[in-house]
Amino acid sequence: MSKSLIKTADVIGSLITLTLVIVSTGCTAVLTPMTGTPVTRVPDELLGIRRSEYVPVPVVMLARPRPEEYIIDDGDILAVYIRGILPYSDPGSVPPAPPVNFNNGGGTLPPSIGFPIPVQDKGIVNLPLLAPVSVKGLTVEQARDKIVDQYRSKEIIRTTDEAPIVSIMKEREHNILVLRAQANGGSDRTGITGRNDQASTGFSIDLPFYKSDVLNALTATGGLPGVNEKNEVTIFRTSKIPYDRRNEVIAQLMASGGRCQPCVTGCFGETNAGIGSSSCFAYTEGMVEDEIVTRIPLRMPPGQTPVIQPSDIELEDGDIVMVESRETEFFYTGGLLRGGQYLLPRDYDLDVLGALAIAGSGLTSQSGQSGGGGGGMGGLSGLGGPSPSLLYIIRKLPCGRTYNIMVDIQQAMNDSSQNILVQPGDTLILRYKPHEELTNFGIGTFFTFGIRELFRD
Structure with a gap:
């Protein structure tokens, strides 16, 4: 057999081997591409809120003033x-x-x-x-x-x-039941406090009527909400639920969750439910009050005056005060990032670059070395190959669907408008751009096959 035929066979064999390597290593950017809306084209309503701009509600608004003259009532x-x-x-x-x-x-x-x-x-x-x-x-x-x-x-x-x-x-007293989320905090390698163990702790307290308010109820049970609790107080006014309508009222509360209803006519991009729809995308931290349930925010946007009436913070005998946990305020990571679940900060903002740092991905180091997705022979990028710079954020919409946002990490490092905030429920998927993956593949191919051929010659 001639040398030319032997070289041709070697080339064909090398091409077959390279093809198998491409498939086996999982070049995700080339073989399984993702799509998403560039961050510059994402509507403002989907970019989230800035928690750091919120200001605490003055605690004096949570306490009822002591009456100038004592008014006699049942129980005195x-x-x-x-x-x-x-x-x-x-x-x-x-x-x-x-x-x-x-x-x-x-x-x-x-x-x-x-x-x-x-x-x-x-x-x-x-x-x-x-x-x-x-x-x-x-x-x-x-x-x-x-x-x-x-x-x-x-x-x-x-x-x-x-x-x-x-x-x-002796003054009359009101018996108040306070339920609070308690957690044994733990610190992982990211330095962010997480909840390793969580339980609700109940307190039955008796307050004099002139101290029967939200502030005194919180003070008697541990103070204002901690970092693992929501900046919100929910009051269930059981004294106002007629016994013969108890099951009906409870069914209504369970059906609505006590919150604004999610959009029912559609969602983003569908008829009659555009981005401007308040039922779908308007973020409201204000108090939602009805006959039975009162929600009082403890932080509000700057410039807004909290509308808190005395009747909102006054407690009656048998009322239930609840401080809920932040059990749903997590973001998730995948792709070239180490798969994980991370608790979002409560009172300050976390952008995508900060989220990558928390998830263990340096902005210039190779993330693929520790990621569950791997691929692209990314482990050789330390020899000169590029790091992954394409981040997809899968954001949940109020109506249950998702919206993919595409962030170019290199641009986000130089343009703060593209370094958007991470929101509760987001899933961050880090991937290579096609040319980054092909470059890494070319470098890997050279060190795998090229050097061998050089020594053979």
Whole structure:
């Protein structure tokens, strides 16, 4: 066989071998391309929000002001002393000294004088020699005057007699149930705190009525939400749910999730549901309130005044305060990046370059060495081959579909407008551009076959 035929056979064999290498190494940019919308053409509504621009809601708006005068209602306990009647004593004898009650429960009430008289349902108090008297909605002075008038109208006491003493012995309290997401934080190699173990912790607390508000409920159970909790407080007003409609109300809450409904007429690019549709893409951190559920944001965009009414932060007996976890605020990585799940920062922004750094991909180092996708003989890029510079962000839309955004990492490093923010639920896929993968393949081919042929010659 002639030398020319032998060389031809060698060339054909080398081409077959190269083809098999291309297929076996998985040149993804060439054989399995992805498509996406360039970041410069993505509508603003899909670029997300800047959390770092949000400002905290003043905590003073979460507390109810202490009333100037105490208003009596069900659950209060009055201290009442009526000379000769409460306690009863013979008119000819020296009346006993009234008892003095000190507040030993850590409250702020001054000492009171008299015997305990509970305020029952509908504000009724029962006093000796009188029919039930309603003191609901009255101040202490007004209640004392009403009791005096009742005794004088029945000529039980005279105008010259010593007036009864009425004061507050114990304020009414509201029992509030607080549910909070608790987590044992762990720090992985990225330095970002993650949640290794999570559970909801419940607190049953009793608050005086003038302290029965969101701020005191949070203070009594650990303070404002931590980094693993949402900057939002949800209040379920169980006292306002009629017992006969409980199942109906719960079914409505479960159907809506207490949030704005996702778009039902379409999604991005479909009829009647364009990017400007508020039902699909408008981001609102404002409070969503109805008869049963109240949501109070703790951070809001700058320039916006939170609309928080006193009734929104006031708590009644039996209400449930919930601080939810951020269990859905993750982004995911794949392709040439190491596959993983990473918790997004709560109060500051994370752009794509920062996400790549968190995921363990240097901006100039070879990511393919640690990635699950591999391919393109990327391990040889340290000999001069280019690093992957094409990032696809698979972003979830409110209607359940996804939208692919294509980011050129090299351009994003020089143009901040292309270094977009990562949003909860994003999946980041790092890939080579076709010419980068072919260049790496050419370098690999040279070191695999070219050097061998040089030594053979």
